[in-house]
Amino acid sequence: NVQQWTYNGGTHQHWRIVDVGSGFYRIENRNSGKVLDVWEISTADGANVVQWPYWGGEGQQWRLNDVGDGYYSIEARHSGKVLDVWNISTADGANVVQWPYWGGHGQQWRFVAVSSAATPTPTPTPKPTPTPTPGGVNFSGYYQVRNVGQSSMYLDGMGRTDNGANLSMWANTNHYNSHWEFIRVSGNYYQLKNRSTGLFIDGMGRTSSGSVCGQWADTNHYNSHWEIIPDGSYYRLRNRSTGLYLDSNGQNSNGADVVQRSGRSSTDQRWTIISMGGAATPTPGPTPTKPQSTPTPPPSSTPAATGKRQMENLDRGVVAVKVSNGVFVSWRMLGHEPSNVAYNLYRGSTKVNSSPITGATNYVDTAGTTSSTYSVRAIINGVEYAASPAVSVWGSNYLQIPLQVPAGGTTPDGVKYTYSANDCSVGDLDGDGKYEIVVKWDPSNSKDNSQSGYTGNVYLDAYTLSGARLWRIDLGRNIRAGAHYTQFLVYDLDGDGDAEVVCKTADGTIDGTGKVIGNANADYRNSSGYILDGPEYLTIFSGATGRAMETVSYQPARGKVSDWGDSYGNRVDRFLACIAYLDGQRPSIVMCRGYYTRSVLVAWDYRNGNLTRRWTFDTNNGYSSYAGQGCHSLSVADVDNDGRDEIIYGACVIDDNGKGLYNTGLKHGDALHVGDFDPDRPGLEVWQCHENSPYGATFRDARTGSIIFRFTASSDTGRACVGDITANNRGCEVWASNGVPLATCKGQSLGSHSLPINFMIWWDGDLLRELLDGTTISKYGGGTLLSAGGCSANNGTKANPCLTADILGDWREEVIWRTSDSKYLRIYTTTAVTNHRIYTLMHDPVYRLSIAWQNVAYNQPPHTGFYLGEGMSTPPRPDIYLTP
Numbered sequence: 001n002v003q004q005w006t007y008n009g010g011t012h013q014h015w016r017i018v019d020v021g022s023g024f025y026r027i028e029n030r031n032s033g034k035v036l037d038v039w040e041i042s043t044a045d046g047a048n049v050v051q052w053p054y055w056g057g058e059g060q061q062w063r064l065n066d067v068g069d070g071y072y073s074i075e076a077r078h079s080g081k082v083l084d085v086w087n088i089s090t091a092d093g094a095n096v097v098q099w100p101y102w103g104g105h106g107q108q109w110r111f112v113a114v115s116s117a118a119t120p121t122p123t124p125t126p127k128p129t130p131t132p133t134p135g136g137v138n139f140s141g142y143y144q145v146r147n148v149g150q151s152s153m154y155l156d157g158m159g160r161t162d163n164g165a166n167l168s169m170w171a172n173t174n175h176y177n178s179h180w181e182f183i184r185v186s187g188n189y190y191q192l193k194n195r196s197t198g199l200f201i202d203g204m205g206r207t208s209s210g211s212v213c214g215q216w217a218d219t220n221h222y223n224s225h226w227e228i229i230p231d232g233s234y235y236r237l238r239n240r241s242t243g244l245y246l247d248s249n250g251q252n253s254n255g256a257d258v259v260q261r262s263g264r265s266s267t268d269q270r271w272t273i274i275s276m277g278g279a280a281t282p283t284p285g286p287t288p289t290k291p292q293s294t295p296t297p298p299p300s301s302t303p304a305a306t307g308k309r310q311m312e313n314l315d316r317g318v319v320a321v322k323v324s325n326g327v328f329v330s331w332r333m334l335g336h337e338p339s340n341v342a343y344n345l346y347r348g349s350t351k352v353n354s355s356p357i358t359g360a361t362n363y364v365d366t367a368g369t370t371s372s373t374y375s376v377r378a379i380i381n382g383v384e385y386a387a388s389p390a391v392s393v394w395g396s397n398y399l400q401i402p403l404q405v406p407a408g409g410t411t412p413d414g415v416k417y418t419y420s421a422n423d424c425s426v427g428d429l430d431g432d433g434k435y436e437i438v439v440k441w442d443p444s445n446s447k448d449n450s451q452s453g454y455t456g457n458v459y460l461d462a463y464t465l466s467g468a469r470l471w472r473i474d475l476g477r478n479i480r481a482g483a484h485y486t487q488f489l490v491y492d493l494d495g496d497g498d499a500e501v502v503c504k505t506a507d508g509t510i511d512g513t514g515k516v517i518g519n520a521n522a523d524y525r526n527s528s529g530y531i532l533d534g535p536e537y538l539t540i541f542s543g544a545t546g547r548a549m550e551t552v553s554y555q556p557a558r559g560k561v562s563d564w565g566d567s568y569g570n571r572v573d574r575f576l577a578c579i580a581y582l583d584g585q586r587p588s589i590v591m592c593r594g595y596y597t598r599s600v601l602v603a604w605d606y607r608n609g610n611l612t613r614r615w616t617f618d619t620n621n622g623y624s625s626y627a628g629q630g631c632h633s634l635s636v637a638d639v640d641n642d643g644r645d646e647i648i649y650g651a652c653v654i655d656d657n658g659k660g661l662y663n664t665g666l667k668h669g670d671a672l673h674v675g676d677f678d679p680d681r682p683g684l685e686v687w688q689c690h691e692n693s694p695y696g697a698t699f700r701d702a703r704t705g706s707i708i709f710r711f712t713a714s715s716d717t718g719r720a721c722v723g724d725i726t727a728n729n730r731g732c733e734v735w736a737s738n739g740v741p742l743a744t745c746k747g748q749s750l751g752s753h754s755l756p757i758n759f760m761i762w763w764d765g766d767l768l769r770e771l772l773d774g775t776t777i778s779k780y781g782g783g784t785l786l787s788a789g790g791c792s793a794n795n796g797t798k799a800n801p802c803l804t805a806d807i808l809g810d811w812r813e814e815v816i817w818r819t820s821d822s823k824y825l826r827i828y829t830t831t832a833v834t835n836h837r838i839y840t841l842m843h844d845p846v847y848r849l850s851i852a853w854q855n856v857a858y859n860q861p862p863h864t865g866f867y868l869g870e871g872m873s874t875p876p877r878p879d880i881y882l883t884p
Contacts, residue, residue: 001496002036002049002096003608004085012608014114017064024061024077026054031610035060036083038098040513043079043263044243045227046086049096050549051609065101071108073101082107091884093495139182142195142276144172147248148234149267154178155201155246155258157194157215164467167201167213167258169248179276182228189225189240191218198371200224201246203239205468209262213246218373219466220389221432234270238263245269307879308643310495310586311335311843315433316388319808320374321831327368327393328831330809331361331376335843335878342379346387347372360837361810370395398788398826402467405822406441411454412525417445419456421818421825422794423855424802427490427499429462429470429543431884435807436470436543437463437816437825438490438501440855446481449570452528455481460488460501462512462546463825471512471546478506478524480531480573483795484632487577487856490543491587493606497883499543500606502589504554504575507534512546530569532561538591540606552611556593556600556618563620565597576649578853580636581845582656584643588614592649595630596668601647601654615658626652626663632858635674636849637684637865639702645849648674648686648702662705667692673722674702675846675863677732678745679872681708684846684865685745689720689736697736699747709747713738719757721861723769724869725780732869755780758799760861761813765834767870772861774799775817791817791826800859805851806841810834813841838868843878 007013014030027036029051037052041059054060058078065073065082074083076098084099085106101107145155147169156170156178170178179195192201194215202216202224216224225240237246244260248268251257261269317332329345342356345363352365356379365372373390408418422442426435443456458481462470479486488503507518517537524534536554541547558572565571576592582603589604603614619627631650639646644656651666672688677699684702696712697720713736720736731745735753742753756773763770763777763785771778775788793799802816802825812830819826841847846865854862866875 001609002051003092003496004089004094004096005092005608012610017111020056020061024063026060027062027074028054036062038076038079041078042098042243043081044238045081045099046097046240047079047081047243049083049098067103067108071110073107074109075101083109089884094884095496139184139190142179142181144174144178144274144276145180145192146172146272146274147268148270148272149250150248150252153248153252153256155180155192155271157197157199158255159196160215161197161199163199163216164204165199165215167215169251169256169258170254174276182273185220185225188227188229190228191220191224192226192237193218201226203242203244203260204466205241205464205470206260207242207244209244210249210259211244212257213260216466217392218390219434221434221464221466222430223464223466223468231270233272235273236263236269237271246271307336307881308585309581309845309878309880310492311845311848311878311880311882312428312492312499313431313433313497313882313884314428314435314840314842316376317434317808317840318374318376318388318391319829320368320372320391320393321397321829322368322370322393322395323364323831326364326366327372327374328833329363329365329368329374330812330829331388332810332840333361333837335839335880336882337378337839338380339874339877340380344377344379344384346375346377348390360834362833364833368393394829397786397831398828399465400819401437401463401465401825401827403439403463403818403823403825404461404469404472406459406472408443409456411445411456411529413454415445415454417443417456419443419459420792420794420822421802423859424816424825425488425490425855426803426805426807426851427492427501427543428497429490429499431497431544434465436465436499437803438488438543439463439802439825440486440488443481446483447529448482449484449573452530452568454525454529457481458486460503460546462501462543465827470544473501473512473541473546474510475503476506476508476510478508478522478531478534479504480529484574484857487575487591489577489579489589489852491579491852492883493540493579493587493589494608495586495883500549501541501543501546502606503539503541503577504591505537505539505548505551506531509537509539509548511539511541511548515548517548517551528568530573532558532569532572538604538611540611550606550609550611554591555602555604555613555616556591558593563598564594571596574857576630576634576853576856578634578636578647578856579849580645580647580656581638581849582614582644584638584645584656590647592630592634592647595628595632595650597627599627599630599649601649601658603658617654617658617660623660623663625665626660628667629663629665630668631672631688632670633672633856633860634853635672635686635860635863636853637674637702637846639674639684641683641703645845648672651688651690653702653705664698664700664705664707666690666698669697669720670718670858671720671860673720673860673863675722676865676867677722677734677863679731679867679869687720687722687734689717689740691716691718695738697734697740699734699745709743711736711740711743711749713740721755721757721760722863723760723861725768725771727766727768727870730871731867759801759804759859761804761815762868763812763830763832765832765836767836767868767872769869772801772804772815775801777815786828788817788826788828790819792820793817795859798858803851803854804861805854806847811836811838811841838875839878843880844875845878845880 012031034051038059061077081098088106153169176196199215222241247261441459507522629651652663655661694712698710759772777786850862
């Protein structure tokens with residue numbers, strides 16, 4: 001998206017005005033040569049303005065209207081709407097959109113010459129007389145909504161109570177199923193709540209014209225926001241998320257589904273709104289100013305964060321689950337909130353707690369039922385802030401999200417394959433303060449690099465927690481499937497509040513809008529199924545749409561295959577990736593290639609729509625001793641406490657400036673863990689297993705690489721794990737495979753063990769960490785806490801879930817597994833009461849970055865940058881600021 005930014009003289013801020021005839025101009029960027037473009041020629045209010053190669057479309061042509069005092073409005077030819085800084089923001093990075101002209105300063109622009117070779121001055125259109133925009137609409141009570149084109153048909157919820165149920169029509173019965181409450185969200189936007197069921201009319205995120213409209217419990221998502229547009233004596237209802245209009249589709253039979261269509265003049269899109277008594281018929285209200293975006297709960301309402309690091313602007317993350325003694329409710333304490341913040345919990349409009357909640361951010365409401373809804377309000381210095389969006393109650397301890405399984409296929413050598421959901425990651429893809437999930441689909445014939453053979457394509461899908469699929473990316477035949485090939489990162493890279501997705505692509509990759517990257521017909525697979533030829537790309541995809549926004553040549557490049565340790569294609573395509581705050585303030589991408597021999601790391605910044613290289617680290621360029629030190633995973637943390645992140649690349653560490661910080665020489669291993677595992681030592685520690693003699697595992701100082709203690713073994717030690725699993729010892733315990741004992745963080749052996757060595761999770765109410773293996777959560781020295789029947793783990797003997805992360809509720813972690821048939825994801829959350837109050841782990845920099853890299857190669861559990869365990873101190877407040 002095009003953004004506003006403080007002027008710094010960069011050519012990306014210089015624009016040329018080029019006459020295209022008939023009083024219109026294209027506005028061309030000096031840096032890219034691309035022009036201002038309304039995305040997808042949309043006519044919707046709030047449509048994004050991007051840069052795009054000029055092709056002559058009316059969405060790329062602009063009229064300059066003199067509005068006085070040397071300023072102009074810049075009007076799109078196709079829509080008649082003007083360039084507008086969203087929400088009249090003065091912040092760097094605020095999005096530029098199109099909006100009907102209403103005279104605000106955020107819609108008025110001045111042209112300033114920046115070179116002597118000035119562009120010819122455009123002839124402005126005379127200052128227009130503004131046309132009043134339609135007024136808002138005032139509602140009170142309940143209404144029926146009758147279609148104009150099919151005059152006997154009324155919107156009807158049909159008594160359906162399931163999320164996702166279709167919205168239909170029925171002849172007038174005056175039943176509550178046909179009564180709707182109009183709840184103003186902002187400006188002309190409303191939610192329509194059914195009187196009988198309490199569900200809301202919801203566009204379901206469906207963008208296809210003609211798609212069926214649904215109903216859903218209140219999420220306050222834009223999918224449930226409808227713009228009420230006066231049209232003579234009638235109204236049209238346009239969805240805020242998709243821009244589609246409610247449409248009767250010409251159907252005149254009871255039970256017919258209501259659809260959503262692009263704008264058209266048909267009376268099927270016009271509706272009469274009829275008061276049901278006790279309230280005035282809707283009348284035009286005052287002419288609105290531009291609607292402000294509805295802030296997702298607190299961060300925007302509680303005092304602003306003023307720290308150094310960019311972090312997600314999350315909502316309260318309220319989750320409510322039916323339990324035997326009522327409803328368990330849990331919510332986030334945000335990382336920037338003061339330590340004295342308290343909370344009120346509301347069931348509907350009724351406050352549940354008798355006095356402000358100053359302890360842990362969970363509560364059991366003994367009067368709660370499955371039909372209750374809950375919201376939370378923060379209290380700071382006696383002031384109660386805005387409520388979080390109300391949430392409905394889960395009937396069990398998991399949320400089930402429907403998936404759309406890709407069709408299987410057949411390889412060129414005749415092998416059939418199917419798909420299963422594999423690794424997941426989360427990010428706020430649409431800027432609403434809620435996480436969405438990105439899912440990688442793996443074919444059943446995916447390969448380890450050491451194995452020859454063709455594979456099916458790899459797909460990436462994005463889903464909302466309400467089950468709507470946002471997009472699908474097909475990486476194409478020239479990306480091989482397997483744990484070491486596709487490392488995808490989900491993160492807000494440019495600080496605009498919306499997360500992007502970045503990964504390696506190739507000729508034939510198809511983005512989420514259906515556009516092909518490179519040559520759609522290219523096929524670089526050799527007879528063994530390896531891809532050792534052809535161009536490689538790095539692509540930034542929009543998290544909201546899946547659109548490829550920026551594609552560059554992939555670095556580190558393949559080069560000569562044999563330079564990486566073999567000639568058949570095993571070691572050349574061993575990829576890792578991570579996000580790191582290399583400047584201490586904003587996130588950078590680090591793409592990595594090789595770890596058995598040659599290792600190359602390339603850091604990238606994504607700013608203002610452009611990918612630029614920050615630095616390259618190459619063991620062939622002055623760091624030969626660092627070759628062969630990498631693991632099948634990596635980690636990121638500020639190990640030297642200078643405010644900037646380092647990359648822990650197995651047995652060595654790369655500094656924030658792309659230079660080697662230290663190298664232990666302990667060589668490759670399968671797993672490593674980085675965190676504050678010993679609360680009595682300053683700084684962070686690393687626990688890593690090793691594949692080279694004397695094998696075993698080492699516990700080292702993360703800053704210097706000095707070995708604190710080690711255990712040796714007789715051969716390759718392939719697994720290692722760490723966590724505070726018992727209160728009998730101070731700090732975390734460590735353990736590994738191949739005879740390495742369970743030990744304290746001081747190096748004291750606790751004897752042999754038969755513990756799982758795959759994953760960890762903070763699950764129950766104490767501060768100890770639980771063991772996660774396969775689809776089971778268990779307590780050290782105790783029994784099973786959760787067994788997820790009907791679910792499956794991923795990646796063979798690694799037996800890891802799709803993801804573990806603090807996705808919802810308080811600081812405890814959720815776990816995502818796929819159902820065994822991959823038709824659903826299940827997000828499991830704890831219902832154990834805790835007395836411990838900790839801010840959301842997603843605002844801890846080390847933990848949040850570990851969620852970004854968790855899916856990389858051999859998945860490893862996340863850790864925090866502070867000691868979290870029995871006897872912990874109050875964690876330090878994170879030094880963060882929040883995205884818009």
